[in-house]
Amino acid sequence: MTPETAADGNEALEKLGSFAPDVILTDLNMPGLDGxxxxxxxxxAEDMTPTIVLTAFGNIEKAVxxxxxxxxYWFLDKPYQSGVLEVLIRRAGSHxxxxxxxxxxxxxxxxKGSLGELVGTTPKMQEIFALLQQAxxxxxxxxxxxxxxxxxxxxxxxxxxxxxxxQGPFIAINCAALPETLIESELFGHEKGSFTGASERxxxxxxxxxxxxxxxxxxxxxPIPTQAxxxxxxxxxxxxxxxxxxxxxxDVRVVxxxxxxxxxxxxxxxxxxxxxxxxNVFQIHLxxxxxxxxxxxxxxxxxxxxxxxxxxxxxxxxxxxxxxAFHRHSWPGNVRELRNxxxxxxxxxxxxxxxxxxxxxxxxxxxxxPAPGAAPAVPEDGDSVRFxxxxxxxxAEKGLILRTLEHTRNNKTRAAEILGISLKTLHNKLKEYGGxxxxxxxxxxx
Numbered sequence: 001m002t003p004e005t006a007a008d009g010n011e012a013l014e015k016l017g018s019f020a021p022d023v024i025l026t027d028l029n030m031p032g033l034d035g036x037x038x039x040x041x042x043x044x045a046e047d048m049t050p051t052i053v054l055t056a057f058g059n060i061e062k063a064v065x066x067x068x069x070x071x072x073y074w075f076l077d078k079p080y081q082s083g084v085l086e087v088l089i090r091r092a093g094s095h096x097x098x099x100x101x102x103x104x105x106x107x108x109x110x111x112k113g114s115l116g117e118l119v120g121t122t123p124k125m126q127e128i129f130a131l132l133q134q135a136x137x138x139x140x141x142x143x144x145x146x147x148x149x150x151x152x153x154x155x156x157x158x159x160x161x162x163x164x165x166x167q168g169p170f171i172a173i174n175c176a177a178l179p180e181t182l183i184e185s186e187l188f189g190h191e192k193g194s195f196t197g198a199s200e201r202x203x204x205x206x207x208x209x210x211x212x213x214x215x216x217x218x219x220x221x222x223p224i225p226t227q228a229x230x231x232x233x234x235x236x237x238x239x240x241x242x243x244x245x246x247x248x249x250x251d252v253r254v255v256x257x258x259x260x261x262x263x264x265x266x267x268x269x270x271x272x273x274x275x276x277x278x279x280n281v282f283q284i285h286l287x288x289x290x291x292x293x294x295x296x297x298x299x300x301x302x303x304x305x306x307x308x309x310x311x312x313x314x315x316x317x318x319x320x321x322x323x324x325a326f327h328r329h330s331w332p333g334n335v336r337e338l339r340n341x342x343x344x345x346x347x348x349x350x351x352x353x354x355x356x357x358x359x360x361x362x363x364x365x366x367x368x369x370p371a372p373g374a375a376p377a378v379p380e381d382g383d384s385v386r387f388x389x390x391x392x393x394x395x396a397e398k399g400l401i402l403r404t405l406e407h408t409r410n411n412k413t414r415a416a417e418i419l420g421i422s423l424k425t426l427h428n429k430l431k432e433y434g435g436x437x438x439x440x441x442x443x444x445x446x
Contacts, residue, residue, distance in 0.1 A: 009033030017211035039070035050092035135282040136162025146286030149336030160213040168212030176221035176422040194243025
């Protein structure tokens, strides 16, 4: 590994965002952030890289403070013999290897049932955990595929957490939620006066994510001209703001996600083939919840702990009858739908156990569809709906969309996620149904 140098502690911390050394050598007396401040920052960030401290102003008290309180590997007075430093570096490197082995072992143990916020013991999830172990520490692009609600953003956050960039920012942008006229400004930034309404310079997501990770969700919804600009940034690591004259370098790892089959998106002209190949270094496919129902109890338990904290409830368990109802359901909204069902149940229960009475009707009586659907010829009950025989496909689709909007209290983004379509597609469908419905579904959605 080629050594990296830094003039002071601040520059060293910046470089550590994209560089993972085996050993760190630092002076104590430096301009800006000194050695003591640098070591404290490493300690606070739980950076376990062995650090050798060099100084011409050493004494026993300072050595004890530095080694024991601030976690340095060794303290060496100047002037020092090169042979001594060489031996220390070799020993520190060996120590770093032992620490890495320990972290890998802990990580492998965690894969038995969870990795970060991801949960699962089925073979498919174990394969994903193993792939994340390889992809996370690398610098390669990652393409995450899977149905809406399967947890693609959680996978992206796990990639970030396993990478040397984990101390840097994690920025997520939904390409389907932005109008075509704004997406380039959001991604690349703009200069003052570059277009009507640009009253000041604005940094784009690539600048904000510097030394971190940028998630481009629903990459297949990005306009083709923007995809061409994105490809160039991935190749050159340089960005130019809208209206800007000069390019500047960015150090950002890109992770992309889509709920479409990427090969079909390429064939359909929605995703550039060259961009697909550039992003598809590591592809991680998340299976739908219906294909890994054996993970349901573990997922539900993890969500229960999270929702108890969120709502300050004391629900201790989920009854076997509820878990059986969960197992019968097909979960078209995947883990996101399960989370919403549990959130409702936790709030209703408050404490004790979640029982069948805390679930929506469709989970208890086995209705065909959860929540969506509208204008059927037979009565509806709570969150369930049944379509009359003779309902056309177009009528059923319209009813499904409008009832889902009712279910989400006119939140379009949430409705699109449940339906498994993009926000753009939902807007187009509402326009087909008439301007009045578009306005009716309006303000809370976006």
